[in-house]
Every structure is written in C-alpha cells, then in structure tokens.
Amino acid sequence: MKVARFHAPGDIRVEEAPEPVTGAGEIKIGVRNCSTCGTDVKISKHGHHHIRPPRVMGHEIAGQIAEVGQGVSGGWAVGDRVQVIAAIPCGTCVECRRGRMTVCPNQESMGYHYDGGFAEYMIVPAKVLAVDGLNRIPEGVGFAEASAAEPLACVLNGQELARVGAGDDVVIMGSGPIGCLHVRLARSRGAARVFLVDINAERLEMAAGLVHPDAVVHGQDVVEQVLKLTEGRGADVVITAAASGAAQEQALRMAARQGRVSFFGGLPKDDPIIRCDSNLVHYRELTIVGANGSSPAHNARALRLIAEGAVPVSDLITHRLPLAEVLEGIDIVSRGEAIKVTIEP
Structure with a gap:
C-alpha cells in the first residue's frame, strides 16, 4: 500500500509499505479521508520532538473498518464508518480522572507516536479504543466532512473555555x-x-x-x-x-x-x-x-454538530487530492491558498 512518511524535516516520501497487521485490541481501517492542517506544515519543515522517523503522518482521519482485532469490544464491525481522535489521553492520570483529558501529561497522538492517516490502511491503537476515541460517523455525513470533526473538536474546546x-x-x-x-x-x-x-x-x-x-x-x-x-x-x-x-x-x-x-x-x-x-x-x-487540542468527548460532539447542520464544513473543503499529491496539499496549506485540503487515499 502507499503511505506518506516523514523521514526528516524537508523529507516526506510517498512510498510503498506493507499493509499493517491488526493486533489484539486493535482495529484496522481503510482510510477514506485524512485532511491536512498547519501542524502538518510545521512537521514537514521542522519535524517534531515526539516523532521518531520514519512515521506515517496525518491526524484528521476518517475511514471504514477493514478488520476488528481479537478482544475488541463495543460492537464494531467490518464496514462501519468511523472517525478517529488525534490526541490520545491516557485516561488514568489525575487530570484524566478529573475530566481534564485535553491536558493529560501522558497524551500521545496519531501521526506522531503512532502511524497516521496518510495511508491506504492504518491501525487504530488499543489506547484510542480505551478512551472512546473511535466514533461512528452519523448517517448523512461524508468521510471528508467527518475528517473535519477533529479540528472542529479543538475549536469547540476553545470556545467552551472562552x-x-x-x-x-x-x-x-x-x-x-x-x-x-x-x-x-x-x-x-x-x-x-x-x-x-x-x-x-x-x-x-x-x-x-x-x-x-x-x-x-x-x-x-x-x-x-x-x-x-x-x-x-x-x-x-x-x-x-x-x-x-x-x-x-x-x-x-x-x-x-x-x-x-x-x-x-x-x-x-x-x-x-x-x-x-x-x-x-x-x-x-x-x-x-x-486552548490545547480536544478530548474524545469533544470529537463525538463535533460530529453531532456537523450531522445536525449546526456547523457546516463541506464547503470549507476547497481541495481534494489523492495520496500521491499529499506534498502538494501540504504546500498549498503552507502558501495559504486553501481553506481546507483533504487527502483521499
């Protein structure tokens, strides 16, 4: 399968990789949309201290379940349409137990600590499932719109705090x-x-x-x-x-x-x-x-806001590009020539 991997600042490669294997407690999805943001631009230029290359980038993820690993609960099934959180709180520290998951000191992230969504297939880690970080996409919401739930979740957190x-x-x-x-x-x-x-x-x-x-x-x-x-x-x-x-x-x-x-x-x-x-x-x-990111609950509520039409997002997606053109997509974002660029593996 094709992936877009970060190797070093200024060195992102679209290359072939083996399809990932689903482990116990994990879910494999076929990525349908993974949208880009300014963070991808910063990573492409400067890297990130949490990324150990080579790492598949992309954290605004929506797709379809391709395989459910052994021991996964929650009624997930092959074919389910899903959206994945980007920031993964541990769920067990003092802040998480107090409901402050956005400031979890042990937070990990898709596309940083785990391979992300600039790929044809990716693994949803068990840690995501443990904090209810996989959301069913409501009827009537497309994959591209669902991928915008992650940035909307961050916006929701910010406006609640303000x-x-x-x-x-x-x-x-x-x-x-x-x-x-x-x-x-x-x-x-x-x-x-x-x-x-x-x-x-x-x-x-x-x-x-x-x-x-x-x-x-x-x-x-x-x-x-x-x-x-x-x-x-x-x-x-x-x-x-x-x-x-x-x-x-x-x-x-x-x-x-x-x-x-x-x-x-x-x-x-x-x-x-x-x-x-x-x-x-x-x-x-x-x-x-x-305002620092979002919690799994923010992601779920963001999807509902999109589904209800309270916050329309489809018209904000100004560019849709295949995975082979992800570097051009990141460059478009860098030049400020788009509102939202989404990659469709």
Missing part, C-alpha cells in the same frame, strides 16, 4: 480553516456579531465568501477597526486562531471590559514571549485562557 455565548461580539484573528470553524461555531452558540481578522487579504476574502462574518478587518490598525465596529467598547471574546504573538498582543487591546481572550494558536517554540499590558488585564478584568 465561554462564547448568546449576545457576544466575537473577534476571530486568522481566517484559515480553524478561523472559519470558529466563525461558524460562534454563530451556532448564539454570538451577536462575529468579526474576522487576517493580514492575508486574499485568504481573508476567500474565507469571508464562505463563512460570511459580520465584518472583515485587515490592515495595520486592526485594534482601532474593532473598537470602531463595537462602538468603542471592544469585543466580548477575542480568539487568536493564528500562531502570532502580535495577534495575541492586539487581542488584549481590543477586548471589552470583562472580555475573554483565547490564546488558541500556539507560538513558535523559539519565540513564545509576548508583551502583556498587565494594567489592561487588571483594570478591565480580562480573562486570558489557553
């Missing part, structure tokens, strides 16, 4: 696929107005044409523009859906009194420090929250 709710003015900084999902989820949670910000004018225009924010913000004076749009009070919630320290600093300045700021996009490890005006946080009683 308490996005009815009547809020919400600013989303970053108009990539995550930013687009944030716009749609905020609307489904009752936000009054949603504004979309980006420095990439072409991508902002493409995204706005799909998700229709109440206004787009672009240029050097984004804080002033947001203040003008909100009659001077600022936004109730600001979500930085971009790996930008400048965006995080701007987010604090455009937040309303008692506003919530979500540092959703992580910063580069060699440049993670920002300037924080502590007086803004103090006098405006701001709340700053992080």
Whole structure:
C-alpha cells in the first residue's frame, strides 16, 4: 500500500509499505479521508520532538473498518464508518480522572507516536479504543466532512473555555480553516456579531465568501477597526486562531471590559514571549485562557454538530487530492491558498 512518511524535516516520501497487521485490541481501517492542517506544515519543515522517523503522518482521519482485532469490544464491525481522535489521553492520570483529558501529561497522538492517516490502511491503537476515541460517523455525513470533526473538536474546546455565548461580539484573528470553524461555531452558540481578522487579504476574502462574518478587518490598525465596529467598547471574546504573538498582543487591546481572550494558536517554540499590558488585564478584568487540542468527548460532539447542520464544513473543503499529491496539499496549506485540503487515499 502507499503511505506518506516523514523521514526528516524537508523529507516526506510517498512510498510503498506493507499493509499493517491488526493486533489484539486493535482495529484496522481503510482510510477514506485524512485532511491536512498547519501542524502538518510545521512537521514537514521542522519535524517534531515526539516523532521518531520514519512515521506515517496525518491526524484528521476518517475511514471504514477493514478488520476488528481479537478482544475488541463495543460492537464494531467490518464496514462501519468511523472517525478517529488525534490526541490520545491516557485516561488514568489525575487530570484524566478529573475530566481534564485535553491536558493529560501522558497524551500521545496519531501521526506522531503512532502511524497516521496518510495511508491506504492504518491501525487504530488499543489506547484510542480505551478512551472512546473511535466514533461512528452519523448517517448523512461524508468521510471528508467527518475528517473535519477533529479540528472542529479543538475549536469547540476553545470556545467552551472562552465561554462564547448568546449576545457576544466575537473577534476571530486568522481566517484559515480553524478561523472559519470558529466563525461558524460562534454563530451556532448564539454570538451577536462575529468579526474576522487576517493580514492575508486574499485568504481573508476567500474565507469571508464562505463563512460570511459580520465584518472583515485587515490592515495595520486592526485594534482601532474593532473598537470602531463595537462602538468603542471592544469585543466580548477575542480568539487568536493564528500562531502570532502580535495577534495575541492586539487581542488584549481590543477586548471589552470583562472580555475573554483565547490564546488558541500556539507560538513558535523559539519565540513564545509576548508583551502583556498587565494594567489592561487588571483594570478591565480580562480573562486570558489557553486552548490545547480536544478530548474524545469533544470529537463525538463535533460530529453531532456537523450531522445536525449546526456547523457546516463541506464547503470549507476547497481541495481534494489523492495520496500521491499529499506534498502538494501540504504546500498549498503552507502558501495559504486553501481553506481546507483533504487527502483521499
């Protein structure tokens, strides 16, 4: 079978590999869609400390069960359509037992610790099944849409932590696929107005044409523009859906009194420090929250949101490519020329 393996930064190869063998407690799936994201770009350029090459990449996975290993419970059967979590909590540590699976210190990941979905077939590890990390795809939801459940699950976690709710003015900084999902989820949670910000004018225009924010913000004076749009009070919630320290600093300045700021996009490890005006946080009683991935429960709920039509995702998939063209797909993401690129092995 064909796979896309990471060997080293700048060295991802589409190559032949033996079909994986299903062990006890495992499930083999035929991958139907594995979508790409900015993390794949970072891995392709810089690698990752959790990846021991060669490793099959890809973590936004949907497919069909091809084989059920000995001892697997849950009523799984060959032919079942399934979506796989990306982040795998251990399920047994103190944080997991307290329901904080997104910050499990023992977390592992598909495409990092285990071979991922840029392959014709892959193994769902027993650890995934142990934490209910394999989800049945609801009727009416396609494989490509189901593969978008994983990033939507992360967005859902972020908005829950930031308490996005009815009547809020919400600013989303970053108009990539995550930013687009944030716009749609905020609307489904009752936000009054949603504004979309980006420095990439072409991508902002493409995204706005799909998700229709109440206004787009672009240029050097984004804080002033947001203040003008909100009659001077600022936004109730600001979500930085971009790996930008400048965006995080701007987010604090455009937040309303008692506003919530979500540092959703992580910063580069060699440049993670920002300037924080502590007086803004103090006098405006701001709340700053992080957001780190998603839990298995978030994935299940994300699939339901897609199935119910609360958060449409099919039109956000702007490119569908075969596995042989996965490198081009990652490059398209890197250039910011797409909303969502999905690979169809």
